Amino acid sequence: MKKSSKLLILFLLTFSVGLIAQEPLKIACVGNSITYGAGVVNREKNAYPAQLQEMLGDNYEVKNFGVSGRTLLNKGNHPYTETEAYQEALNFIPDIVFMKLGTNDSKLGNRVYLDDFEKDYQNLIQSFKNKNDKIRIVLLLPVPAFTKDTAKIWNPVIKNKIIPLTQSVAFNSNVEVIDLYHLFVDKKDLLPDGIHPSGLGQTIIAKRLYGVIHQEQKKSINFFEDKNVTIEKSENFYGYSLLNFKIDSTQCNIVVPKKVAKGHPWVLRARFWGHEPQTDIALLERGFHIAYCDVSSLYGSKLALKRWNYFYKLMTSAGLSKKVVLEGMSRGGLIIYNWAAKNPKKIAAIYADAPVLDGKSWPGGMGQGKLSKGDWGRFKKVYKLKNERKLERFKDNPIHKVKKIVKGGYPMLHIVGDADVVVPILENTTPFEKGVKRLGGQIEVIHKPNIGHHPHSLQNPTPIVDFIMKATNQ
Missing domain, CATH: 3.40.50.1110 (SGNH hydrolase)
Known part of the structure; x- marks a missing residue:
């Protein structure tokens, strides 16, 4: 043979x-x-x-x-x-x-x-x-x-x-x-x-x-090994493990998926933690980590940016992706876009829900937006707006930073209620969207007819999830 x-x-x-x-x-x-x-x-x-x-x-x-x-x-x-x-x-x-x-x-x-x-x-x-x-x-x-x-x-x-x-x-x-x-x-x-x-x-x-x-699985992350951070407690977050810890006195959370997706993608969420969680739950199912670092009363100011800078460094040094998805509801729009303007290469995508993009609209109520006296007082304090002259010259809102934001090249998704009288879209998302498109940026806006500032998100989060999955190459 x-x-x-x-x-x-x-x-x-x-x-x-x-x-x-x-x-x-x-x-x-x-x-x-x-x-x-x-x-x-x-x-x-x-x-x-x-x-x-x-x-x-x-x-x-x-x-x-x-x-x-x-x-x-x-x-x-x-x-x-x-x-x-x-x-x-x-x-x-x-x-x-x-x-x-x-x-x-x-x-x-x-x-x-x-x-x-x-x-x-x-x-x-x-x-x-x-x-x-x-x-x-x-x-x-x-x-x-x-x-x-x-x-x-x-x-x-x-x-x-x-x-x-x-x-x-x-x-x-x-x-x-x-x-x-x-x-x-x-x-x-x-x-x-x-x-x-x-x-x-x-x-x-x-x-x-x-x-x-068919979901790929990557090695789980031991977040705080040699990081000098102590977990205060672990609790149930809709079936997933939520780790609570503090950086100095700042409350922080990280929710861990059962199976980690390729690239170790993650979401850094601003206000309001746990509210309308269906998008976060769907992303956890798909292997994303969901993180939170409290900057709720800082309105996107320099101190808020400093906190998020440290938190981002901690999360990425532990093994999470260098490009993060930012999620912000309402006043969360201030921090996600102000941080993005300073860190354009660290962003995979932004999902903003009824976002505040101009502090004069809310909490200031200087246009059609609703005045929130307590928040407006705190807003002016963190930005050191001590007189009308400084207020007139103030340009530290996301609405003023469209050019810097667009340079990041990442996609953006806004969910808005057309009947929102608290954070009117005509003073926030609409001019922002026009500015982004004029400069060649990527933004999609989903309008909810006859819906006000609440409820946030979508009952079925599939459009949001698909947007984030595509942006992170999942």
């Missing part, structure tokens, strides 16, 4: 053995009727587990273990753990489990047992870990319900009880959690009966889970 023929046979044998040895990654979808695909046309192909299988291909084996009407609660009217599907899911010995339970636990007869919710969920998680100690477990928050019968599945219970309990389980059990609630909160039309997503709704879930599976 010729040498070339022997080599060919050896290659084919090695390749065949490799194919036989490579088993697909096993994914179990555990849940209720939404996982099962109730109400979906041709559910065998269109329920989200089936769609996920189609997206992932032959290197994965996805199985649907959803059962209609089932509760997470063991004392509920129809516990999931009493089903054959549960035993089949355990015997499947999956590598990944997506758990989507809790909707039926919001029914009136089940609510009385919600004190057992965390314990029962932790036991369910442990039962899968007992089968595979390397298993990846992902909890899926329930989608919203648009029903009207308060005795049955009821959205206020889902939102205010089931979801916080599920996030607490994720924190205490150190497992992942994915927010499906806010993905559907503005998509009532995709839940025809008010509870079950249509085929297109199931596609949204499948796509989100596909992203979870």
Whole structure:
């Protein structure tokens, strides 16, 4: 036999053995009727587990273990753990489990047992870990319900009880959690009966889970090793670990994702910490760190910039990206843009929400904006505006620094309410936007018709998240 023929046979044998040895990654979808695909046309192909299988291909084996009407609660009217599907899911010995339970636990007869919710969920998680100690477990928050019968599945219970309990389980059990609630909160039309997503709704879930599976993971960061910073406490931030610490007497926070994204991206958030957190939660899911350094009563002044300079140095020296995403709501607009004007090469993107860009508009109330006497007094004090002459010459607002800001070359996104009378867009975002565009900068403004200064953000944060993900090359 010729040498070339022997080599060919050896290659084919090695390749065949490799194919036989490579088993697909096993994914179990555990849940209720939404996982099962109730109400979906041709559910065998269109329920989200089936769609996920189609997206992932032959290197994965996805199985649907959803059962209609089932509760997470063991004392509920129809516990999931009493089903054959549960035993089949355990015997499947999956590598990944997506758990989507809790909707039926919001029914009136089940609510009385919600004190057992965390314990029962932790036991369910442990039962899968007992089968595979390397298993990846992902909890899926329930989608919203648009029903009207308060005795049955009821959205206020889902939102205010089931979801916080599920996030607490994720924190205490150190497992992942994915927010499906806010993905559907503005998509009532995709839940025809008010509870079950249509085929297109199931596609949204499948796509989100596909992203979870393919998310890159980088090494976690030990932030304060040799940094002479002491963590005061660690607490639950919607299922994630929030580290509280102080720099001198300044309150600081860092929230750590379960899986760190490539490049170690992060968000430095200004006012108001924890308010309308849906964007931050969505970014945590995708591997971002969320950070905070309190400069709330400094209105973007030199002292505020000095604090942020030190904080930025601390975070980046620990391993976070040299380019940070800045997020500022309301008065937070002053610090994010004043800091950006001084640090143009350190910015990946800016998300500003109803931002103050001219202190004379707010808190000064010198135009159409609303006067805030206490804030205006503090504003003038930190900027040393002791008389009218200094006030007339004052040019330390973001609205005066558009040229410096544009030089950074980073994209900007503003979310504004068109009916905002506290921080009017005609005195803040509108002239700022025109100046940025005139100088060739990148800015997008999303207008909310008939909305005032509140509520901030978007109920479904997808446009904000997509903007930040694109800006940070995720």
